[in-house]
Structure formats: structure tokens, C-alpha cells
Amino acid sequence: MSQFLQDFKKEILRHEDANVFFIAEYGEDGIQTESLSITNPCQNVYSIAKAFVVTAVGLLMDRGLLSIREILTDLLADELPTTYHPVWKQTDVEMLLLHKVGLAKNFLDIDSQDATAFGCDYLSYVLNAPIREDFDRTQSTYTDAAYYLLSRIVEKRAGMPLDNFLWKYLFAPMRFREAAWSHCTMGHAMGATGLYLRIEDLIKLGALYLDRGVYEGERILSEEWVDTVFSKGYELKQQPDGKAYSKGGMRGQRLMILPHSHRAVAWLGCGSNDFRSFVAEYFS
Numbered sequence: 001m002s003q004f005l006q007d008f009k010k011e012i013l014r015h016e017d018a019n020v021f022f023i024a025e026y027g028e029d030g031i032q033t034e035s036l037s038i039t040n041p042c043q044n045v046y047s048i049a050k051a052f053v054v055t056a057v058g059l060l061m062d063r064g065l066l067s068i069r070e071i072l073t074d075l076l077a078d079e080l081p082t083t084y085h086p087v088w089k090q091t092d093v094e095m096l097l098l099h100k101v102g103l104a105k106n107f108l109d110i111d112s113q114d115a116t117a118f119g120c121d122y123l124s125y126v127l128n129a130p131i132r133e134d135f136d137r138t139q140s141t142y143t144d145a146a147y148y149l150l151s152r153i154v155e156k157r158a159g160m161p162l163d164n165f166l167w168k169y170l171f172a173p174m175r176f177r178e179a180a181w182s183h184c185t186m187g188h189a190m191g192a193t194g195l196y197l198r199i200e201d202l203i204k205l206g207a208l209y210l211d212r213g214v215y216e217g218e219r220i221l222s223e224e225w226v227d228t229v230f231s232k233g234y235e236l237k238q239q240p241d242g243k244a245y246s247k248g249g250m251r252g253q254r255l256m257i258l259p260h261s262h263r264a265v266a267w268l269g270c271g272s273n274d275f276r277s278f279v280a281e282y283f284s
Contacts, residue, residue: 002027004282005034008265011278012036019271020252022199026207026264033200036269042178042196043268046111046249049181049195050147051205051235052170054097056154056162058225059169065157068094075153076123084127087135093153095137096146097234102135108145110182111193111250122148122184144192148184151191162189174208174215176201193250199268206257206264209236209245244280258283 001009004025012018013036021043024033060066072091073080087102095101108118108126118125126145151162158165163181171179179201182194204215209229213221229236236245236257245257252271257264261283267275 001034002029002032004263004265005032007282008275008278009034009036011275012267012273015271015273017271018252018269018273018275020267020269020273022269023267024199024203024265026203026210027262031200031203031207033203041198042180043199043253044193044249045195045197045202045253045255045268046193046251047144048202048247048249048253048255049191049193051247051255052166052195053147053150053154053162053191054229054234054236055170055205055208055221056158056166057093057097057150058221058229059165060154060157061225062222066093066153068092068097072096072149072153075156079123079152079156081121081124081127084124085129085131087131088127093150094232096150096153098232099140099142099146100137101141101143101146101149102131103129103141103143103145104132105141105143107143108148108192110144110190118184120185122186122188123152144190147192148188148190151189154191155188161187162191170220171201173218173220174201174204176204199266202255202268203264203266206255206266210257210259210262210264239276239280241280241284243284244276246276248274256280 012020020036021039069092073089154162180196181189208215212223213226235247239246243260248254252269255266256279265279
């Protein structure tokens with residue numbers, strides 16, 4: 001175990017309510033992991049799943065199969081419900097990536113809402129939902145619906161479900177041991193949440209972005225997409241200190257990328273503590 005993981009473990013154990021299960025680090029010595037409690041190896045990473053959807057969009061972009069300027073209603077033209085709000089005719093892929101869709105905050109959140117209330121057709125449910133009266137395209141309102149729509153777009157352009165596409169072009173090439181994604185009632189990956197991973201596989205996404213799209217010498221993702229994600233804040237957002245990019249998930253999940261020290265750090269658990277400051281200060 002690295003010195004950082006030893007120190008991070010001590011820091012976590014100082015907090016009685018931390019309830020962290022696994023921690024991982026990627027750096028000069030490769031991937032190192034540590035278990036802090038006995039639990040199932042695969043855990044729900046919750047909203048960190050969105051960073052994997054972002055990566056799927058990038059994989060399609062790299063292959064010339066998608067543009068961030070394409071319009072939702074054009075992309076899903078043959079799957080649209082009979083009725084839908086006209087705002088979707090002006091909604092492109094980048095607006096979805098940035099949550100600029102005008103829905104209520106946390107709309108379509110299966111983790112904290114009763115998913116049976118959404119009906120069987122999630123696409124129709126989302127596209128016919130009320131748009132906020134104060135909706136401004138310059139402002140983002142965080143919602144899982146945006147990333148469910150991106151999952152449907154990836155599926156359409158890839159010709160296979162989001163999770164199958166990532167298995168072929170990301171998970172298998174990077175030797176993920178396990179991955180499972182929650183689906184809607186019609187069998188489409190939720191995208192926004194419900195992705196179950198091992199900690200040693202989650203940290204690999206950090207390694208991929210840290211090494212500018214290369215993993216163990218193999219080009220997986222273009223440098224252009226990595227730069228775009230970091231500069232535009234597609235889920236992997238720059239932290240206030242400017243030293244790290246981070247994406248969190250419900251109940252204490254976190255993936256951090258620290259380019260200045262060439263490290264990535266991840267942790268999974270079921271608590272309320274956020275150790276971002278400790279990690280950033282440790283590698284400052």
C-alpha cells in the first residue's frame with residue numbers, strides 16, 4: 001500500500017461517520033487499492049456514471065458518429081413520442097452534457113424518487129415534462145434526465161445499448177472485471193446513475209483522463225476530447241483550487257484527477273464525508 005493510501009486510510013478512520021468501503025490511487029506505481037470494510041466488491045457509483053456517459057459521447061465523436069451540435073429531436077426522430085415540448089427542437093448534445101434543458105432539478109432521479117411513478121416510457125415522460133418558466137439556456141440545472149437522453153442518443157448512434165458500447169470500446173480494452181448498469185422499464189441504460197463497478201475499475205477512468213486518453217500505452221480516447229471535457233466541465237469539473245478535476249456520486253462516491261501531481265484517486269462508500277480537501281492538500 002502506498003504512503004498516500006496509508007495516510008488516507010488513517011484520515012478516513014478519524015471520522016466515525018465516514019463509512020468508506022474502498023479507496024484507490026493511480027500514479028507512477030500504477031493502480032493500488034485498499035479495502036476498509038467487508039462489503040460487496042461492486043458498488044453503485046451513482047452520478048459518477050455520468051462521466052462514463054461523457055466518455056461514450058467522446059468515443060462516438062472520435063469515430064465521427066456524433067457531433068455535440070446535433071439536435072435531440074433529429075437524433076431520436078424515429079423514437080419520439082406523438083407529443084413533446086417544442087424546447088427539445090432547440091436542444092443539442094452539448095446542452096444535455098451541461099444540463100441546460102429546463103427541467104426541474106433532479107428530474108428522473110431513480111435513486112431518491114419512486115421510479116414506478118415515471119411510467120413505462122421514460123422518453124415520453126421526459127420529453128413531455130413541464131419546462132421551467134424561468135428557463136435560461138445560459139444556466140444549468142442538474143438533472144438525471146439529461147443523461148438518460150444522452151444514453152438513448154449513444155445507443156442510437158452506436159447501434160447498441162450504452163453499456164454494450166462501453167464494454168466493447170472502453171471496459172474490455174481496459175480490462176474491467178465487472179460492470180452492470182440499471183435500465184429503464186424498456187431496457188435502455190439509465191446513463192445518469194445505476195452503474196456498478198469495482199474500485200480498481202473505477203480508478204481506471206481517472207487514469208485514462210490523467211494520461212490524456214491513453215491507458216497502458218493504448219490510445220482509447222482522443223486528446224481533443226480529454227481537453228474538451230476538462231475545459232468545458234463535462235461532469236469532470238475543475239475544483240476551486242484549480243489543481244484537480246472531480247466527479248462525485250450520491251452517498252459519498254468520488255473520482256478525482258490531479259494533473260499537477262499526476263495522480264488519480266477514487267473512493268466508494270455510503271457516508272456523508274467528502275475528503276476532496278484532504279486529497280487536494282496532500283498532493284499540493
